[in-house]
Amino acid sequence: MKDNSSATRAGQLTLTVAVFIVSSFAGLAAAQSDLPDLKQSDPVTDYLNAIDTAEAELSAYSMELSDLYLGLGKSHFSKQEYERARRAFQRGMQIERVNFGLNSLSQTPYLMSIAETESFLGNWDESQKALENIYFINTQAYGEKDPRMLPVLDELLDWYLDTYSERPRNSGYQNLVISERLGTRMYSILEEHDDLSNPDSPQIYRKLSHLHYFIANHIKEHGEPSEAGISFNNASTVMSQDTSSHKHYQRGKLALQKVVESLELQADTTPADQANAIAELGDWYLVFGQRMSANKAYKLAYEALETSDQSEQLSESLFGQAKVIEFTALGIEKQETADVDFEISIVISESGTPNDIEILNPPEELDKKVRRTIFKDIRAKRFRPKLVGGEATTSTITFSYASKKSQG
Numbered sequence: 001m002k003d004n005s006s007a008t009r010a011g012q013l014t015l016t017v018a019v020f021i022v023s024s025f026a027g028l029a030a031a032q033s034d035l036p037d038l039k040q041s042d043p044v045t046d047y048l049n050a051i052d053t054a055e056a057e058l059s060a061y062s063m064e065l066s067d068l069y070l071g072l073g074k075s076h077f078s079k080q081e082y083e084r085a086r087r088a089f090q091r092g093m094q095i096e097r098v099n100f101g102l103n104s105l106s107q108t109p110y111l112m113s114i115a116e117t118e119s120f121l122g123n124w125d126e127s128q129k130a131l132e133n134i135y136f137i138n139t140q141a142y143g144e145k146d147p148r149m150l151p152v153l154d155e156l157l158d159w160y161l162d163t164y165s166e167r168p169r170n171s172g173y174q175n176l177v178i179s180e181r182l183g184t185r186m187y188s189i190l191e192e193h194d195d196l197s198n199p200d201s202p203q204i205y206r207k208l209s210h211l212h213y214f215i216a217n218h219i220k221e222h223g224e225p226s227e228a229g230i231s232f233n234n235a236s237t238v239m240s241q242d243t244s245s246h247k248h249y250q251r252g253k254l255a256l257q258k259v260v261e262s263l264e265l266q267a268d269t270t271p272a273d274q275a276n277a278i279a280e281l282g283d284w285y286l287v288f289g290q291r292m293s294a295n296k297a298y299k300l301a302y303e304a305l306e307t308s309d310q311s312e313q314l315s316e317s318l319f320g321q322a323k324v325i326e327f328t329a330l331g332i333e334k335q336e337t338a339d340v341d342f343e344i345s346i347v348i349s350e351s352g353t354p355n356d357i358e359i360l361n362p363p364e365e366l367d368k369k370v371r372r373t374i375f376k377d378i379r380a381k382r383f384r385p386k387l388v389g390g391e392a393t394t395s396t397i398t399f400s401y402a403s404k405k406s407q408g
Helices: 004-032 044-057 063-078 081-100 105-120 125-141 149-162 171-192 200-224 243-264 271-287 291-307 311-319 366-378
Strands: 336-348 354-359 386-388 391-393 395-406
Touching: 004 063, 044 063, 063 081, 063 105, 081 105, 105 125, 105 149, 125 149, 149 171, 149 200, 171 200, 200 243, 200 271, 243 271, 271 291, 291 311, 291 386, 291 391, 311 386, 336 366, 366 395, 386 395
Parallel strands: none
Antiparallel strands: 336 354, 336 395, 386 391
16 A cells, blocks of 8 residues: 555646646647647536546645636636636635635635626626725735735726726716726825835826826716715725816826826936826826916927937927827727728817818718717817927818727
8 A cells, every 4th residue: 555645646746747738738729720630628628627636636625726726717718608617716716715814815816807707797796896805805915005005906997997898887987986996095005105216106107197087088978976886895985976077187187297207216217208298297287278287388398308319300209290189098998990081181279179170082971960970079189289399389180080880
């Protein structure tokens, strides 16, 4: 009879072989597709077989099992078998808890996968519970104000913003309410440690400013529900009735000012980087109707390029032609497909407003309703004006416009 240590080693060897086989199937699948005589592997079956081997030779809670259940869940998820995927993720999380404790950080990928799966099942409240748990176990490990919470909060923020467009309007607003709470916590941590020299600080502050623009724009387009009724980790996040674009203007402006300050402290900041950040602050002023402040910022950005060896080229790139103002650090894109592309001539005033809009070579079948929609959409935009010698000036541009049809 073999001793226990030999049996354990043999069991682990068998399991190692099983796991290796499972991991190899994904790589072999593409190659097998060119060999019709060979039967393609089913990842779900492979994971189930590996799980059976692990449970028989080790135990029902062996550490190796959690990774196998994570892989099984992902395989079910890829097949849109969301109920089965959720059960697999929950089982993997349970094994992590048994081995490493109820508040173990190793649960994070399982909780994130559960949140994603619940969203596909339409169980948004369950998704939020899983995400709240991620926040909780990380605060237990680090504390709420620890800088190590920043990437955690950033990942949660991305999740809520990425799923914003997947929800009905009021539910999407709830995502924004929670996003603002997460952004506020990120800002609080940055302020607590006052480390503007951190290379990650400019991008974090830029992202927070764009978040406030996105929320303000949502409120402008849709208004805000009278009651959101949302909490995140037992903290009320309901936006008050007096929420206004002014509040978001102020918070976004402060964040963009921090971008400029932080870049000044970065060793590798170029004049172009600095000018871009100042110009974006000017864009912010302009979008919110602060024309004088915008002009001052643009002139300051223009002057910041004078120290560069390529000042003329950079000035031309930033200010040589009027361009539409967009705040896109959040990466949120509506699922739309282009219906018709138009070339449009627009006169952009010194204050960045579009005038004398003309569709160039419009198709004969372009009806008045589509034309009115295009003009209305363009008039709602704001443009960074052309600068000459650092001063805003009126100019004419040809603007590529895609008339789009929403898909979701």
